[in-house]
Amino acid sequence: MHKTRSSLGTLLNHVHTSGPLSRAALAERMGVNRSTILALTAELVGAGLVREERPAGTVGAGRPSLVVTPESERICVLAFDIAVDRLTAARVGLGGPVLDRRETTRPRAGADLETVVSKLAVLGRELVDAAPAGTTWVGIGASYCGMIRPGDGMVRYGPELGWVDQAFGSELERALGMGLPVAVGNEAHLGAQAEFARGAGIGFSNLIYLHGDVGVGGGILVGGDLLGGEGGYGCEVGHMLVNPFGGRPCLCGSRGCLEAETGEYALLAEAGRTGQSGRDAVRGVAEDATTGDPDALRAVAAIGDWLGIGVANLINLFNPGAVIFGGMLRDLYPAAAPHVQARIAQHAMPVSRERAHLRLSGLADDTTLIGAADRGFATLLADPAKAGVSR
Amino acid sequence: MHKTRSSLGTLLNHVHTSGPLSRAALAERMGVNRSTILALTAELVGAGLVREERPAGTVGAGRPSLVVTPESERICVLAFDIAVDRLTAARVGLGGPVLDRRETTRPRAGADLETVVSKLAVLGRELVDAAPAGTTWVGIGASYCGMIRPGDGMVRYGPELGWVDQAFGSELERALGMGLPVAVGNEAHLGAQAEFARGAGIGFSNLIYLHGDVGVGGGILVGGDLLGGEGGYGCEVGHMLVNPFGGRPCLCGSRGCLEAETGEYALLAEAGRTGQSGRDAVRGVAEDATTGDPDALRAVAAIGDWLGIGVANLINLFNPGAVIFGGMLRDLYPAAAPHVQARIAQHAMPVSRERAHLRLSGLADDTTLIGAADRGFATLLADPAKAGVSR
Numbered sequence: 148m149h150k151t152r153s154s155l156g157t158l159l160n161h162v163h164t165s166g167p168l169s170r171a172a173l174a175e176r177m178g179v180n181r182s183t184i185l186a187l188t189a190e191l192v193g194a195g196l197v198r199e200e201r202p203a204g205t206v207g208a209g210r211p212s213l214v215v216t217p218e219s220e221r222i223c224v225l226a227f228d229i230a231v232d233r234l235t236a237a238r239v240g241l242g243g244p245v246l247d248r249r250e251t252t253r254p255r256a257g258a259d260l261e262t263v264v265s266k267l268a269v270l271g272r273e274l275v276d277a278a279p280a281g282t283t284w285v286g287i288g289a290s291y292c293g294m295i296r297p298g299d300g301m302v303r304y305g306p307e308l309g310w311v312d313q314a315f316g317s318e319l320e321r322a323l324g325m326g327l328p329v330a331v332g333n334e335a336h337l338g339a340q341a342e343f344a345r346g347a348g349i350g351f352s353n354l355i356y357l358h359g360d361v362g363v364g365g366g367i368l369v370g371g372d373l374l375g376g377e378g379g380y381g382c383e384v385g386h387m388l389v390n391p392f393g394g395r396p397c398l399c400g401s402r403g404c405l406e407a408e409t410g411e412y413a414l415l416a417e418a419g420r421t422g423q424s425g426r427d428a429v430r431g432v433a434e435d436a437t438t439g440d441p442d443a444l445r446a447v448a449a450i451g452d453w454l455g456i457g458v459a460n461l462i463n464l465f466n467p468g469a470v471i472f473g474g475m476l477r478d479l480y481p482a483a484a485p486h487v488q489a490r491i492a493q494h495a496m497p498v499s500r501e502r503a504h505l506r507l508s509g510l511a512d513d514t515t516l517i518g519a520a521d522r523g524f525a526t527l528l529a530d531p532a533k534a535g536v537s538r
Numbered sequence: 539m540h541k542t543r544s545s546l547g548t549l550l551n552h553v554h555t556s557g558p559l560s561r562a563a564l565a566e567r568m569g570v571n572r573s574t575i576l577a578l579t580a581e582l583v584g585a586g587l588v589r590e591e592r593p594a595g596t597v598g599a600g601r602p603s604l605v606v607t608p609e610s611e612r613i614c615v616l617a618f619d620i621a622v623d624r625l626t627a628a629r630v631g632l633g634g635p636v637l638d639r640r641e642t643t644r645p646r647a648g649a650d651l652e653t654v655v656s657k658l659a660v661l662g663r664e665l666v667d668a669a670p671a672g673t674t675w676v677g678i679g680a681s682y683c684g685m686i687r688p689g690d691g692m693v694r695y696g697p698e699l700g701w702v703d704q705a706f707g708s709e710l711e712r713a714l715g716m717g718l719p720v721a722v723g724n725e726a727h728l729g730a731q732a733e734f735a736r737g738a739g740i741g742f743s744n745l746i747y748l749h750g751d752v753g754v755g756g757g758i759l760v761g762g763d764l765l766g767g768e769g770g771y772g773c774e775v776g777h778m779l780v781n782p783f784g785g786r787p788c789l790c791g792s793r794g795c796l797e798a799e800t801g802e803y804a805l806l807a808e809a810g811r812t813g814q815s816g817r818d819a820v821r822g823v824a825e826d827a828t829t830g831d832p833d834a835l836r837a838v839a840a841i842g843d844w845l846g847i848g849v850a851n852l853i854n855l856f857n858p859g860a861v862i863f864g865g866m867l868r869d870l871y872p873a874a875a876p877h878v879q880a881r882i883a884q885h886a887m888p889v890s891r892e893r894a895h896l897r898l899s900g901l902a903d904d905t906t907l908i909g910a911a912d913r914g915f916a917t918l919l920a921d922p923a924k925a926g927v928s929r
Contacts, residue, residue, distance in 0.1 A: 294889050303889045353767045367855075369760050369767075376744045376760075376857025377893040383854040388847050388885045392783055401885055456779050463774040464758075464855065466767025494779045494792055498685050498694045502768040 153530045158187045160528045164344045167214040217242035224523030227289040228516045231307045231361040236270035239520035260313045268322035288523030290334040290515040297379035300331030306398035330522035337518025339366025346509030351468035359476035363406035408453035417446035429475045436482040451483030455490025462495040473508035544921045549578045551919045555735045558605040608633035615914030618680040619907045622698045622752040627661035630911035651704045659713035679914030681725040681906040688770035691722030697789035721913035728909025730757025737900030742859035750867035754797035799844035808837035820866045827873040842874030846881025853886040864899035
């Protein structure tokens with residue numbers, strides 16, 4: 148998208164991802180002179196997308212330089228996050244703030260397309276009704292825990308919900324009835340892009356984002372672009388076979404996949420907590436490991452070993468600048484780090500790992516939601532003049 | 539390189555990779571009119587890089603359209619291929635023909651930088667001396683079985699020869715004394731690019747090339763570009779851990795790497811032929827497997843299983859259009875195909891593999907050499923006007 152972005156879109160994208168910026172900073176980032184920035188800013192102000200104001204906290208003598216600030220309260224998207232055991236909807240403003248949110252849990256199995264879409268539509272309508280008068284909705288984005296066809300948001304494969312070829316994007320669009328398409332992306336793809344834009348991945352154009360939930364998803368940036376492959380289905384790290392001998396059964400039907408060995412089920416089973424589930428249970432194991440609980444320690448060690456093998460393989464393949472742990476892996480990684488790092492030292496080539504930083508997600512539990520919001524903003528950011536927003 | 543290519547370079551690159559082309563075909567490929575092609579061609583003819591001639595085999599009535607043909611006999615590079623048990627040097631003409639070659643075997647161990655460079659320099663000088671008068675040398679390229687630093691051709695890591703941080707590119711440049719830099723690349727990287735340009739990978743911009751020798755190297759194209767990562771060391775498929783429990787020892791110091799389980803040593807050991815080595819021994823096992831030799835069948839099955847796991851993991855990660863087997867894997871794959879394909883069916887997601895073609899290298903044993911030659915031609919092809927070639 149950014150390759151064909153207009154100058155207006157480039158400027159708007161800078162303030163969207165970085166927050167308020169002075170004209171001088173914008174001129175430097177865009178490599179144009181300040182009179183060009185002045186003209187572009189005037190046009191964006193006219194469309195109600197940005198305003199110019201004094202920077203917050205300015206005190207003392209001298210006239211401070213005005214900063215170009217996104218109209219976050221007025222210009223909004225609906226963002227949805229469809230995870231395994233919860234549905235989230237949010238109103239997200241230009242610039243990225245989550246202004247309002249609704250969340251609901253749902254049964255893990257038997258969630259068919261119609262049920263999920265109608266629940267999401269209810270949450271979406273609540274957010275629209277609760278939004279202040281004058282809110283302009285410029286897009287809708289959704290993060291889904293499965294393989295998504297680019298273009299129409301068809302869920303090709305979503306093992307956790309048991310979906311195959313479900314027309315999720317178009318059905319949600321119809322149910323919401325806002326006259327806006329729903330841009331759907333795989334949760335880890337969106338997470339990678341969100342962390343690169345405004346999280347722990349800023350500055351790392353070769354980046355691997357691993358999103359743990361019940362499964363483990365991957366989003367991989369190569370030279371700043373999402374690794375799509377032939378059909379947009381690249382980055383499937385979760386089904387990398389790491390344990391070829393009697394590995395744990397995976398929802399995909401195989402055994403020994405990375406997500407089967409490192410996901411929530413494996414962790415809780417190793418810790419002897421098979422009755423439990425969900426993010427709080429994962430956090431419980433991680434916390435108990437730090438206080439020396441032997442079952443928790445054993446579980447964290449086992450998952451850390453398999454995770455480290457997977458990460459080592461990815462480092463060899465991608466020579467990345469950063470590997471970012473998100474979702475439940477963000478909770479687990481600190482306790483598992485010694486095991487992960489030992490495996491990387493053992494199995495990743497020194498030359499391949501010499502520039503690889505290991506980091507926790509910078510956007511915490513909102514990584515995928517923010518990524519979904521950014522998909523919702525994509526049309527506006529590509530060319531604000533064509534997006535037809537007006538006061 | 540091609541992103542900043544001049545129009546002159548684009549035209550020359552078309553005839554370099556595709557062979558003689560009519561002006562009409564060039565106009566269509568480049569999206570420009572025929573008078574532009576006429577002008578560009580005239581400039582290239584003036585520099586002695588192409589000529590216009592009647593297509594070969596033209597008979598019958600009517601005046602045939604002239605074709606633009608690379609001056610392959612006159613415009614040449616030196617290309618080197620440094621493999622584990624042999625050194626190859628060749629004179630390669632514009633358009634890709636191997637016009638002359640020299641080859642030497644060498645001991646597998648104890649080949650230090652000085653020895654290898656001096657042997658290569660001898661081969662190179664023989665080729666220069668044997669070349670016809672009027673030969674114009676426009677570059678030097680080299681393929682090396684290890685991790686290469688872009689820019690200066692430093693071998694960061696070459697386990698098969700036991701090299702770490704050896705200044706191979708600059709030393710070979712000095713030893714040859716031709717006043718031309720040596721563009722060094724990893725053998726599988728070069729192989730991937732050569733197969734994409736003129737081999738089994740034409741049309742597949744998301745491509746995985748696997749090069750078997752003693753080790754297994756990978757070259758991966760993502761959207762037509764080589765996957766480089768932070769330092770240019772991406773694509774290290776050979777050290778993907780596939781067998782975490784008591785796998786075979788690898789030259790890297792670890793165990794159970796893809797290349798340890800699928801390389802020449804593993805194949806010959808599984809076949810009970812530990813006294814043998816080299817490409818002929820590999821071909822012997824593959825041939826014996828097709829005639830039902832039980833030891834050979836067992837070896838091919840074992841290697842095919844591990845190779846299939848590696849390929850399945852790569853298909854999940856890259857959603858490729860083609861996976862190409864080169865080097866000794868070209869000899870082995872036909873016999874091992876049922877095992878490889880069964881593992882792919884078992885471990886690669888259906889959505890990830892739906893567009894993946896499995897193919898044998900189209901350039902046979904010259905894949906890496908042709909890739910090296912193309913690196914040698916790169917400066918000329920980027921901008922023929924600046925390359926300073928003249929009659």
